[in-house]
Amino acid sequence: MIKTLHKYASPMHFHAVARAWSAPLLWLAAALFLAGLVGGLVLAPADYQQGESFRIIYVHVPSAWLSMFAYLVMAGAGATSLIWRVKLMDAIARAAAPLGASFTALALATGSLWGKPMWGTWWVWDARLTSELLLLLLYLGYMALQSAIDDRRAAARAGAVLAVVGVVNIPIIHYSVEWWSTLHQPATITRLGAPAIATSMLIPLLLMALAFQLLFFALLFIRVRSELLEFEQRASWVRELLRQARSR
Amino acid sequence: MLNPALVAPRPASFAILRREMLRLYRRRGQLIQPPLFFVLVAVLFPFAIGGDEHLLRALAPATVWISVLLATTLSLEDIFRSDQEDGSLEQLVLMAKSLPGACALKALAHWLSTPAPLIAMAALMSSVHDLEADTRSALLISLVLGTPVFSLVGTIGSALTVGVRGGALLLALLILPLYIPVLIFGAGAVRNATLSTATGSEYFFLAGLSVLAATLAPFATAAGLRARLS
Numbered sequence: 001m002i003k004t005l006h007k008y009a010s011p012m013h014f015h016a017v018a019r020a021w022s023a024p025l026l027w028l029a030a031a032l033f034l035a036g037l038v039g040g041l042v043l044a045p046a047d048y049q050q051g052e053s054f055r056i057i058y059v060h061v062p063s064a065w066l067s068m069f070a071y072l073v074m075a076g077a078g079a080t081s082l083i084w085r086v087k088l089m090d091a092i093a094r095a096a097a098p099l100g101a102s103f104t105a106l107a108l109a110t111g112s113l114w115g116k117p118m119w120g121t122w123w124v125w126d127a128r129l130t131s132e133l134l135l136l137l138l139y140l141g142y143m144a145l146q147s148a149i150d151d152r153r154a155a156a157r158a159g160a161v162l163a164v165v166g167v168v169n170i171p172i173i174h175y176s177v178e179w180w181s182t183l184h185q186p187a188t189i190t191r192l193g194a195p196a197i198a199t200s201m202l203i204p205l206l207l208m209a210l211a212f213q214l215l216f217f218a219l220l221f222i223r224v225r226s227e228l229l230e231f232e233q234r235a236s237w238v239r240e241l242l243r244q245a246r247s248r
Numbered sequence: 249m250l251n252p253a254l255v256a257p258r259p260a261s262f263a264i265l266r267r268e269m270l271r272l273y274r275r276r277g278q279l280i281q282p283p284l285f286f287v288l289v290a291v292l293f294p295f296a297i298g299g300d301e302h303l304l305r306a307l308a309p310a311t312v313w314i315s316v317l318l319a320t321t322l323s324l325e326d327i328f329r330s331d332q333e334d335g336s337l338e339q340l341v342l343m344a345k346s347l348p349g350a351c352a353l354k355a356l357a358h359w360l361s362t363p364a365p366l367i368a369m370a371a372l373m374s375s376v377h378d379l380e381a382d383t384r385s386a387l388l389i390s391l392v393l394g395t396p397v398f399s400l401v402g403t404i405g406s407a408l409t410v411g412v413r414g415g416a417l418l419l420a421l422l423i424l425p426l427y428i429p430v431l432i433f434g435a436g437a438v439r440n441a442t443l444s445t446a447t448g449s450e451y452f453f454l455a456g457l458s459v460l461a462a463t464l465a466p467f468a469t470a471a472g473l474r475a476r477l478s
Contacts, residue, residue, distance in 0.1 A: 165404055169426050173426075
């Protein structure tokens with residue numbers, strides 16, 4: 001078990017695995033996207049209160065889930081790298097950050113697109129919106145730190161500490177923002193409650209969530225590959241790969 | 249002949265604390281800078297908001313908290329910079345039996361050098377802002393309970409950005425989101441005091457955040473220093 005783990009945690013093996021898996025994952029994600037979009041945009045009925053505009057949840061909800069999942073991946077990889085000094089984990093953490101930031105930005109953008117017709121404004125200082133914005137700022141801080149430190153390994157280790165600190169802080173930030181918002185913004189937004197979602201609406205949502213998840217992993221693998229190649233540019237296996245690529 | 253006082257075994261923490269205090273004393277002229285900056289920022293608000301006294305008094309707690317936050321953030325870069333420039337930071341990392349302990353002392357020294365004078369200045373400023381007694385005491389209590397988080401969490405950011413170009417701005421980017429809970433509870437306590445409602449829960453939250461930061465932040469700072477210097 002440990003041996004297999006060790007094998008796959010080596011940059012060379014992971015690079016090969018990621019190269020083999022990223023294309024199939026992308027195709028699978030594309031197929032699920034197609035199914036989810038047809039189900040969500042065509043087959044699912046319009047919401048009786050929100051009309052057609054509810055359909056944005058098929059992009060909004062999966063990206064909001066991924067915005068948090070990507071941070072966990074980043075912090076988990078960072079913690080693993082700090083404790084066991086696994087090179088691969090540095091690459092994973094660095095690769096996850098821009099993806100997480102993109103999904104967070106997508107969740108914010110789709111949320112305000114939905115908010116304009118529903119709430120009549122692009123932005124409200126609602127607890128969820130605000131914590132999502134702060135999550136985006138945490139990602140951007142991580143990325144700024146990465147670009148400010150030239151040495152990749154040192155940048156990744158400093159980033160790992162920051163990501164772990166962020167993980168401890170995110171619940172605190174989230175609940176304090178909720179406290180702030182509930183105390184000082186009571187019911188400016190009429191919540192629609194949480195009506196049980198109809199199956200015909202739920203299935204496309206789950207398909208889209210799965211598609212986004214697979215897309216995340218496919219993109220993560222592609223980014224990790226390029227991170228690993230740059231991390232290990234002097235290693236013999238990278239040179240071997242380059243030689244093969246040239247002779248092809 | 250070695251001075252016996254120098255070779256006698258002595259807890260390292262004592263030496264570190266003594267060094268920090270000595271440095272603080274020798275650079276005591278600099279202690280005035282954060283409060284001055286704080287006053288300047290606080291003076292900017294009336295210019296931006298206008299002369300409406302009602303509005304100014306209503307906004308005073310928020311402006312004080314934000315000015316303290318900004319003044320503290322600007323001072324964070326200095327925590328490790330001179331130590332890094334003269335190489336004593338590496339000695340500290342190599343030598344300290346307990347690096348987290350040393351980091352906690354660094355945070356303490358920072359609190360004494362920046363937030364403490366700021367709180368003293370805030371006490372003066374609150375009479376300028378003509379705050380009521382309740383509001384004033386809530387402001388000072390919330391500052392005393394909340395600012396340790398600024399120093400402790402700020403030390404982590406300072407460790408992570410030590411020796412990085414453009415450090416001050418980057419540091420602010422990294423640290424400000426982490427300060428938001430303190431700002432929420434601190435300014436919330438003062439706002440409750442102006443409305444004459446209970447402020448207890450905010451105090452408890454601030455104290456809780458400080459205790460949490462005091463237990464965890466030194467370890468993160470130590471990990472950050474090791475990450476930067478290895």
